[in-house]
Amino acid sequence: xxxxxxxxxxxxxxxxxxxxxxxxxxxxxxxxxxxxxxxxxxxxxxxxxxxxxxxxxxxxxxxxxxxxxxxxxxxxxxxxxxxxxxxxxxxxxxxxxxxxxxxxxxxxxxxxxxxxxxxxxxxxxxxxxxxxxxxxxxxxxxxxxxxxxxxxxxxxxxxxxxxxxxxxxxxxxxxx
Numbered sequence: 001x002x003x004x005x006x007x008x009x010x011x012x013x014x015x016x017x018x019x020x021x022x023x024x025x026x027x028x029x030x031x032x033x034x035x036x037x038x039x040x041x042x043x044x045x046x047x048x049x050x051x052x053x054x055x056x057x058x059x060x061x062x063x064x065x066x067x068x069x070x071x072x073x074x075x076x077x078x079x080x081x082x083x084x085x086x087x088x089x090x091x092x093x094x095x096x097x098x099x100x101x102x103x104x105x106x107x108x109x110x111x112x113x114x115x116x117x118x119x120x121x122x123x124x125x126x127x128x129x130x131x132x133x134x135x136x137x138x139x140x141x142x143x144x145x146x147x148x149x150x151x152x153x154x155x156x157x158x159x160x161x162x163x164x165x166x167x168x169x170x171x172x173x174x175x176x
Contacts (some may be wrong), residue, residue, distance in 0.1 A: 049116035
């Protein structure tokens with residue numbers, strides 16, 4: 001199988017998404033009725049890591065991941081009971097989408113910090129090559145679990161607040 005940049009980027013996004021879902025799924029998120037203040041922003045990671053994350057849209061998983069977490073809560077089940085599954089999905093997804101811009105920048109910074117902790121700027125540049133060397137691609141794949149665990153530590157509270165706020169808003173819209 002030949003290795004090309006588009007395949008590498010697709011694998012990177014899928015790998016990161018699955019890693020984050022797996023890592024976040026391990027955390028028990030008690031969202032119903034809980035309101036927490038917004039977490040303090042994470043320190044800005046190196047420019048190369050932030051550029052790496054932003055140019056590849058690696059942080060775009062926030063909305064999808066938010067929905068995965070939200071859809072497994074008691075609050076979501078309550079909304080489903082009130083308006084039905086399809087309408088509940090629509091309301092929650094709309095709320096997550098409308099709130100995502102408020103949280104996206106911090107999510108991207110946290111993800112960049114997680115990458116910066118696992119990869120040097122040189123390694124990130126090597127991953128950006130049109131045809132990264134197989135050893136660089138293998139290193140990337142091997143470090144995804146570390147990046148995911150680091151991202152969980154940095155962003156669990158952010159995800160919790162994002163999802164809680166969206167579910168609170170959705171619940172208000174679902175009430176007759």
